[in-house]
Amino acid sequence: MSEQNTDLAALRVEVSQWLKENIPADPGFLLPQSFMEVGSDEQLQFLIAWQRKVYDAGYLGMAWPKEYGGGGLTQAHQNIVDEELMNHRAPIIFNVIGLGWAGPLILQMGTEAEKQKYIKGILTADDIWCQGFSEPDHGSDLGNAQTRAVKDGDDYVINGSKIWTTFGNYAKYMILLARTNPDAPNKYAGLSFFLSPMIVDGISTSPIQKITGEYGFAQTFFDDARIPAECLMGNEGEGWKIAMQTLQYERSVDGGQASTYKFLPIALQDLLDTCKEIRREGKPLLEDPVVRDQLVQFMIEEKSLSLMQERSDVPALCTDYPFSLALSGKLVATELFRRSRQYAIAIQGAKGSLYVGDQLAPEGGMWQRAYFNNFSATIGGGTSQVQANIIAEHVLGLPK
Amino acid sequence: MSFININSNNAMAFSDEQSMIQESARAFCQDQSSIEDVRKLLDSKTGFQAPVWQQMIDLGWTGICIDEQHGGLGLGLENLIPIAESMGRHLLSTPFFSSTLASQLLQRSNDASQQALWLNKIAAGSVATLALLDDEDWGASSTRCTISPDGVLSGKKVLVHDAEVAELFIVHCQQDGSEQLALVSATKMPEGAIQLHSLIDETKRAAVVDFSGVKVDAVLDCSSVDALLSEVKLIGALLTASEAVGATASCLNLTVEYLKTRKQFGKLIGSYQALKHPAVDILNMMEGARSQIYHAATVLADTNGKVDQDVEIACRMSKASANDALLFAGDRAVQFHGGMGFTYECDAQLYIRRAQWSQQQFGDSAHHRKRLAPLLLGC
Numbered sequence: 001m002s003e004q005n006t007d008l009a010a011l012r013v014e015v016s017q018w019l020k021e022n023i024p025a026d027p028g029f030l031l032p033q034s035f036m037e038v039g040s041d042e043q044l045q046f047l048i049a050w051q052r053k054v055y056d057a058g059y060l061g062m063a064w065p066k067e068y069g070g071g072g073l074t075q076a077h078q079n080i081v082d083e084e085l086m087n088h089r090a091p092i093i094f095n096v097i098g099l100g101w102a103g104p105l106i107l108q109m110g111t112e113a114e115k116q117k118y119i120k121g122i123l124t125a126d127d128i129w130c131q132g133f134s135e136p137d138h139g140s141d142l143g144n145a146q147t148r149a150v151k152d153g154d155d156y157v158i159n160g161s162k163i164w165t166t167f168g169n170y171a172k173y174m175i176l177l178a179r180t181n182p183d184a185p186n187k188y189a190g191l192s193f194f195l196s197p198m199i200v201d202g203i204s205t206s207p208i209q210k211i212t213g214e215y216g217f218a219q220t221f222f223d224d225a226r227i228p229a230e231c232l233m234g235n236e237g238e239g240w241k242i243a244m245q246t247l248q249y250e251r252s253v254d255g256g257q258a259s260t261y262k263f264l265p266i267a268l269q270d271l272l273d274t275c276k277e278i279r280r281e282g283k284p285l286l287e288d289p290v291v292r293d294q295l296v297q298f299m300i301e302e303k304s305l306s307l308m309q310e311r312s313d314v315p316a317l318c319t320d321y322p323f324s325l326a327l328s329g330k331l332v333a334t335e336l337f338r339r340s341r342q343y344a345i346a347i348q349g350a351k352g353s354l355y356v357g358d359q360l361a362p363e364g365g366m367w368q369r370a371y372f373n374n375f376s377a378t379i380g381g382g383t384s385q386v387q388a389n390i391i392a393e394h395v396l397g398l399p400k
Numbered sequence: 401m402s403f404i405n406i407n408s409n410n411a412m413a414f415s416d417e418q419s420m421i422q423e424s425a426r427a428f429c430q431d432q433s434s435i436e437d438v439r440k441l442l443d444s445k446t447g448f449q450a451p452v453w454q455q456m457i458d459l460g461w462t463g464i465c466i467d468e469q470h471g472g473l474g475l476g477l478e479n480l481i482p483i484a485e486s487m488g489r490h491l492l493s494t495p496f497f498s499s500t501l502a503s504q505l506l507q508r509s510n511d512a513s514q515q516a517l518w519l520n521k522i523a524a525g526s527v528a529t530l531a532l533l534d535d536e537d538w539g540a541s542s543t544r545c546t547i548s549p550d551g552v553l554s555g556k557k558v559l560v561h562d563a564e565v566a567e568l569f570i571v572h573c574q575q576d577g578s579e580q581l582a583l584v585s586a587t588k589m590p591e592g593a594i595q596l597h598s599l600i601d602e603t604k605r606a607a608v609v610d611f612s613g614v615k616v617d618a619v620l621d622c623s624s625v626d627a628l629l630s631e632v633k634l635i636g637a638l639l640t641a642s643e644a645v646g647a648t649a650s651c652l653n654l655t656v657e658y659l660k661t662r663k664q665f666g667k668l669i670g671s672y673q674a675l676k677h678p679a680v681d682i683l684n685m686m687e688g689a690r691s692q693i694y695h696a697a698t699v700l701a702d703t704n705g706k707v708d709q710d711v712e713i714a715c716r717m718s719k720a721s722a723n724d725a726l727l728f729a730g731d732r733a734v735q736f737h738g739g740m741g742f743t744y745e746c747d748a749q750l751y752i753r754r755a756q757w758s759q760q761q762f763g764d765s766a767h768h769r770k771r772l773a774p775l776l777l778g779c
Contacts, residue, residue: 268406272777292773293766299776300717300769303406304688310412311691316419317412320649321683328684388677396656396679398670 004076012080018057019088024050030356032216033369034263035096036166036376039207039215044170047094051125054085054093054259061099061123061258064107069120075255085261096262097166098122098129101249102175104256106195109234109242114195118173123258130171130198132162132178132220133243142177143187143240147222149178149194151236154229156180156194158202158222164380168205168218171198177243180236191239194231201225212372213356250381253326263377266370268302271295271344274363278347285347298340305333324395331387334377341371406776409710411698417475418697422482426489428459433492435747438603441493446565447605448494453525456494463523465705466503470519477504477635477705478697481642485693488646491750493603495527495562497639502528502570505581505632511621514583518568528568531557531609532629538763541626545573545611547582547619553611563594563607570620571611572629579625582616589614601757603750631707634715637762638700641715641722642693644758648686648722651729651751655679655736662738669736678732685725692718713775716768723759730755 027046032038038047054060062077064070071077085093093099103122106114121127138144147160158178165174176194184190198205202225205218234242248254272295275286285291311317312325344367345352356365378384392398432452441447456462464479466472480500487496503522506515522528534544535558545555553573560569569584595608622628656679659670669675696714703711730752734741741748759765 286777286779289770289773292777293769296769296772296776297720299406300692300720300772301688303717304691304721306407306410307412307691307695308687310410311694314412314414314694316414316422317690317694321687324683324687328680328687331680332684332688385673385677388680389673391680391683392670392676396652396683398656398659398676398679399668400671 004074008076008080011077012084015059015081015084016088018059019084019090022053022057023088023090031091031264032094033092033266033366033373034376035092035094036380037210037212037214037216037373038094038167038170044094047091048125050091051093051095055123055125060093061103061119063256064103064119064123064258068107068115069123070258078257078259082259082261085259086265089265090261092264093259093261095122095125095128095167097131097171097175098127098173099258100260100262101131101246101257102129102173102195103258104249104254105175105242105246107256109245110195114233118195121172127173128167128171130165130167130174130220131246132165132174132176132196133246134162134164136161136163136219142243143191145177145179145191147176147178148182149176149180149192151180151229152226155226156229156231158196158225158227160222162220162222163208163217165205165218165220166216168198168220169207174198174220175246177239180239184237188240189237191243192236193233193239193242194227195233196227196231200227210372211375212369247381251330253329266341266366268295268298268340270366271298271340274344274367275347278349278362280349291347294343298336298343301336305329305336308332321395324391327387327391327395330377330381331384331391334374335384338371338374338378341367341374345371406713409699410695411702412691412695413698413701414694415478415701418479418482421479422486424459425483425486428455429486429490429492433487433490435491435750438491438750442602446562447603448492452492453494456496457525461496462499462525463503463519465500466507466519466523470507470515471523472503472519476701478701480639481693481697484639484642485646485649485690488643488648488754489650491603491647491650491754493605495529495565497636497643498529498562498566499527500639501632501636502530502568504635505530505570505628506620508628508631509581509620509622511618514618514620518583521567526567527562527565528570529560529562529566530632531560531563531569531571531611532633533558533560538633538767541629542579543572543574545571547573547575547580547616549575551582551616551619553582553584553614553616555612556608556610558608559597559606560594560609561604561606563609564596564605569609569611571616572625573611581620581622581625581628583618583620584611584614584616588617599757601753603754604757633762634707634712637719637768638693638696638715640758640761641689641696641718644722644726644755645686645690645693647751647754647758648682648689648726648729651726651733651748652679652682652686654747654751655682655729655733658737675736678728678736682725682729682732685721685728689718689721689725692721709775713772716763716772719763720765720768720772723755723765726751726755726758 059081062071062073063075066072149156149158174196176196179190180192181190202223204221207215208217276284278285308325348362354361460473463472468474567586571582573580593610597606662669696718699710699714733748734752737748740746
């Protein structure tokens with residue numbers, strides 16, 4: 001083993017031990033399955049404390065530069081930690097928009113002052129971040145964003161509305177895409193990118209209740225909100241380019257995230273466990289040939305997905321469509337999860353109609369909640385249909 | 401009862417050797433098997449061009465996995481995957497798979513004298529083939545084909561690949577309930593014993609072979625016929641899967657090219673999402689299956705060709721995913737070509753036919769899922 005591998009193997013053992021000792025006890029209230037469903041103050045406080053603890057132990061932002069609060073190690077180190085968080089089913093690392101999207105973006109494209117100002121607070125969870133991209137009338141058509149930013153002296157004055165703002169009602173900062181020039185030669189050229197404060201007169205949020213019944217998103221309203229001109233990232237007109245780079249991080253096309261552990265691993269393993277518990281004619285469902293066939297099909301697809309990730313590291317095996325593996329990951333994974341979670345309810349029999357809160361709901365309604373929540377993954381960050389368009393156009397070269 | 405962690409072995413490697421073979425196989429198949437070449441061979445007797453086969457022999461492919469002491473190159477099975485994929489991509493059909501599987505079977509037996517007798521010949525280009533099926537069931541572990549105490553066979557085999565050009569048949573038969581593998585030289589076969597099938601894939605050749613009354617050359621010495629056949633069928637499934645992945649890639653290219661050039665209602669049809677999105681589904685299914693076959697290759701390299709549980713899982717997953725990818729690709733290729741797609745002239749037919757052929761060699765998807773279930777579900 002090389003020095004790095006020895007080092008990583010040792011890290012895995014160390015992290016695993018640390019997690020065994022430090023994963024908090026069940027708080028007695030429902031914990032979020034993903035970062036998109038933090039809907040109560042008690043959940044938030046719990047997750048802030050947990051992220052802080054992980055950071056203080058040195059397990060967050062391990063590949064980020066030391067001078068800004070990171071660990072100065074490699075992404076391989078962080079990957080080990082993220083895998084162990086998953087293996088131990090730890091609570092999620094919630095400040096995802098900072099850790100996963102805004103942080104890497106600022107490290108890549110930000111000024112020295114921006115790095116000094118923002119990076120550490122992302123890691124410590126002192127600063128919660130949210131994202132202002134989608135608008136009520138422009139969901140997947142991001143380039144058409146209409147929220148206006150007008151330069152006025154040392155400020156920009158913002159007017160408009162953003163929607164699906166995860167952490168909108170908790171966040172201190174927002175990565176904001178707004179239109180500075182409505183008369184630009186094309187819709188993209190009129191956009192600019194801001195690292196905007198949220199606690200400002202004229203910015204208000206209104207929580208949105210989701211299909212699960214829980215909260216986690218907000219609509220954000222800008223009503224003559226004044227933000228300092230230095231909040232502009234890059235130059236006016238560069239918003240689209242910076243937003244596209246953000247999406248590279250959001251969709252995990254590019255690495256550099258301080259952690260990628262943002263969902264509880266509700267996986268096929270859990271579906272198999274469920275099939276052991278549920279019985280038909282006295283026998284576990286796992287023995288039913290029809291169910292077995294479907295489970296194996298899901299397992300083949302899940303295996304293909306993990307292998308696709310492995311294969312993307314071997315260029316000689318990615319010659320036909322070099323970008324297909326990176327661009328397809330989100331679509332293939334989230335759609336597989338959607339189908340398998342839907343299936344997990346379908347096999348529950350009469351009890352499949354129960355929901356979170358019912359004593360008799362199988363596994364507390366975990367699958368019902370997981371299935372509904374999964375739509376945030378097949379819709380958020382570009383719907384599956386938009387993803388398919390992107391792959392068709394950019395990988396297969398099909399016309400727009 | 402415990403479940404297997406399907407991600408415990410995600411090994412994915414590609415050696416310099418594989419890479420060189422891939423390069424040479426891609427170039428060879430492209431040069432030697434244009435669509436025009438493929439079409440010319442559809443109604444030919446053997447389904448391949450002798451000079452092309454000779455070049456494959458000269459390249460060492462027929463002996464690639466045969467031990468050096470028997471005249472082969474002694475390379476690992478992982479090197480077959482890029483060859484099979486390239487052949488599939490250019491729909492190049494030859495007796496390559498038949499001979500490779502027969503030589504694998506011989507090499508995995510205990511029979512040094514039959515190995516000495518046949519492996520050199522196979523490496524040098526003699527065609528050998530397996531006669532396994534009594535009927536449609538790839539899951540059958542017994543056979544109705546019998547061998548008498550004095551070595552005379554009785555019974556027919558179906559779907560014997562490349563029977564007409566084979567110099568050696570390896571026949572699954574039984575004597576008093578005990579499974580045997582008999583070796584039969586083509587010279588022993590009576591006139592009329594080989595009747596060509598009419599196959600759905602016209603690039604392939606297979607026959608019904610009636611072995612009744614034929615005296616075998618030898619009975620193969622092996623510890624377990626069942627185990628040996630299981631191994632060879634898994635390798636056959638993987639080779640077929642690799643070939644299918646290659647075919648899926650060129651089928652997708654054919655479809656995408658059409659979507660990029662054909663106009664209807666004033667627009668390129670590739671701009672319609674109803675066609676675009678399934679094209680992406682084909683791509684993703686192909687990429688999944690391709691990952692599976694190269695993982696299987698890696699696992700086989702890691703075990704030095706030994707078929708253990710990881711290899712079995714990888715081969716079965718490869719076959720199931722490759723079947724499904726090519727079936728979907730071929731089906732959509734015909735549909736998306738519209739009226740042209742329904743014609744024999746349109747190349748989509750070559751792929752939809754190949755898809756139907758491939759899925760039925762060495763087990764369809766449900767066959768493999770059924771056998772994966774106990775391995776993956778722990779019961």
